[in-house]
Amino acid sequence: MIPYERQQAILEHLDGADILKLEELQEFLPEASVSTIRRDLKELEKQGRVDLLVGGAVRLRTVSHELGVMVTSALHAAEKEAIAQRAAREVQDGDTVYVDSGTSCTALLRHLVDRDVTIYTGNGSACYVTGAIRAHVLMLGGEYNPQTLSVTGPITERILGELYFDKSFLGVNAVSVERGVTNPSFDEAAKKKLVRQNSEKTYVLCDSSKFHRVSNVKVFDLEGLTIISDATDDHLIKHVSILTPGD
Numbered sequence: 001m002i003p004y005e006r007q008q009a010i011l012e013h014l015d016g017a018d019i020l021k022l023e024e025l026q027e028f029l030p031e032a033s034v035s036t037i038r039r040d041l042k043e044l045e046k047q048g049r050v051d052l053l054v055g056g057a058v059r060l061r062t063v064s065h066e067l068g069v070m071v072t073s074a075l076h077a078a079e080k081e082a083i084a085q086r087a088a089r090e091v092q093d094g095d096t097v098y099v100d101s102g103t104s105c106t107a108l109l110r111h112l113v114d115r116d117v118t119i120y121t122g123n124g125s126a127c128y129v130t131g132a133i134r135a136h137v138l139m140l141g142g143e144y145n146p147q148t149l150s151v152t153g154p155i156t157e158r159i160l161g162e163l164y165f166d167k168s169f170l171g172v173n174a175v176s177v178e179r180g181v182t183n184p185s186f187d188e189a190a191k192k193k194l195v196r197q198n199s200e201k202t203y204v205l206c207d208s209s210k211f212h213r214v215s216n217v218k219v220f221d222l223e224g225l226t227i228i229s230d231a232t233d234d235h236l237i238k239h240v241s242i243l244t245p246g247d
Helices: 003-015 022-028 034-046 077-088 103-112 124-128 154-160 186-197
Strands: 050-053 057-060 096-099 118-121 136-139 143-145 150-152 165-171 174-176 180-183 199-205 217-220 226-228 241-243
Touching: 003 022, 003 034, 003 050, 003 057, 022 034, 022 057, 034 050, 077 103, 077 199, 077 226, 096 103, 103 118, 103 124, 103 165, 103 199, 124 136, 150 154, 150 186, 154 186, 165 186, 180 186, 186 199, 186 217
Parallel strands: 096 118, 096 165, 118 136, 165 199, 199 226, 226 241
Antiparallel strands: 050 057, 143 150, 174 180, 180 217
């Protein structure tokens, strides 16, 4: 296994736990020595992806840090595909929809481009769609973030202020009962708020690893929101509607 593959495996294991010790990581990667894993962790720390703690423990950097698409796309890929398939069932032919940035929304985009719908998006992944498609796809302008493949800022908000959607599908970083929906970027939060205001129905695409987490910028409260996730949650379901692939 090359260093990049080991590092992606480390990130995936950390995403499912608060803190892991070095020895625990070695159980997941028995072919790698402790010194090799330690080198990988130091490299991930330099990239801002993990925090090394006193005593040889490590944790994934708080969700308030925006991980790049190359990292997040490798995490919970099966769950995100199931979420996208469930979200696509909410779209009817003839709908005008907004599809946000983020890996779950990118998966949804792939399911919608061959439907008779109009798609507005600030997701740069749409530019990788090639060949014949049925959907009418319109890209928003704005300040481009190459890490998240998203556009934000005054230009984006000006355009969104004059658009209205039958349905919108938003990607988020964290959901909790106490803090609502949160993410790391003020510009992204402002964009998502505006989209929700101008949508008849808003769905949040969120794999269950993001439940009961908090990022540093509030997007909106849970009231009236529908989450599409890979699993339900006994605590959140008391405050918000959750749709799952089995529904």
